[in-house]
Amino acid sequence: MDEQAFTARVTGDDRVEPRDEMPDGYRRTLVRQIAQHAHSEIIGMQPEGNWITRAPSLRRKAILVAKVQDEAGHGLYLYSAAETLGADRDELLDLLHTGRQKYSTIFNYPATSWADVAAIGWLVDGAAIVNQVPLTRCSYGPYARAMVRICKEESFHQRQGFEAMAVLAAGSPAQRRMAQEALDRWWWPALMMFGPSDVDSPNSAQSMAWGIKRFSNDELRQRFVDATVPQAEFLGLVVPDPDLRRDEETGHYRTGQIDWSEFATVMRGDGPCNRERLARRVAAHDDGGWVREAAAAYAAKHAAARAVAA
């Protein structure tokens, strides 16, 4: 495998498809990234899934069910994309269940009030969109195609969250307080979703060269901040950052320091919900075992009946 020729090819915007020759490092990087992305989608069902039975109206409940179902769908698109690289689905799930592969730290925070559900849609899905839109042009075809589909669906996720937030922000003093507290809880973790500064992100340069990554973590974070601060202002909410300033010269918002020690803590497994999220996922998988077995037995029975008839 001529790595230079490969890099030149992906730099020239030629896409890589499943059975093409590719450097081992490229394959490994993609499998890890796509799998972690898939894990994040299915773990991401939990914070909001907890609120389905407590949604404040039938309308909000129907929306929330559809959104959580989408997250499951996104996980499945992504696991399929990882499988095109030769990864095995059972093995990927096993890596998640045994903690050997990670998922986004954001899902280790609890959704403590209904306003958190709104904030997750608005901020967490909003940040995810900023991260994911460039991936629709990723050099690996199946990943890029999955991302096109996901980005279209995420747009509904973000808007429903913003709408729910706007209702609270325009509501009673207690509702406004709920909205503000949710923004206070989710703002900084949302900024951390873009990952550490690229200076501290050793794999970034290689991913850029391979056309897997198109923009630096800091660039994407800036894009999110610039889009979101005016939205918070529209809602009449205060971004919980005393150092936040608009740079008149560039038009960009400058945030205060992100507390990366918190990120490291959650990453290490000591966030508020790490153990709970993983235990819930493993239990869901184990509890569904009899369904998979029954479906397999049913399929085998009918295959046997067809064989006899034929």
Next chain:
Amino acid sequence: MSQPQRPLSGSPQRPLSGSPLWEVFVRSRRGLSHTHAGSLHAPDAHMALRNARDLYTRRQEGVSIWVVRAGDVVASSPDEKDAFFDPAGDKPYRHPTFYEVPDEVQHL
């Protein structure tokens, strides 16, 4: 043509808890052909269709779905892509742009 070592997507040799991989094709509306949408695991064809409905047409993206076992897809091998498609490479006369048309001639 050859049976691929690894099918278009996935590895049905080690299926998910006994469920093979299926490729999903969706016709987005009448008048258009089915297009590859992605893949999924399911124990049988019936479940594969239902799962494909839930996974790939949650927003009315389709009016018809085909599912095909990934292992049953026969694909040209990428290794032979040049040799395999070469015969078409030196036949520009198959395209209308190959021919010179005098300016004063219309509707040709």
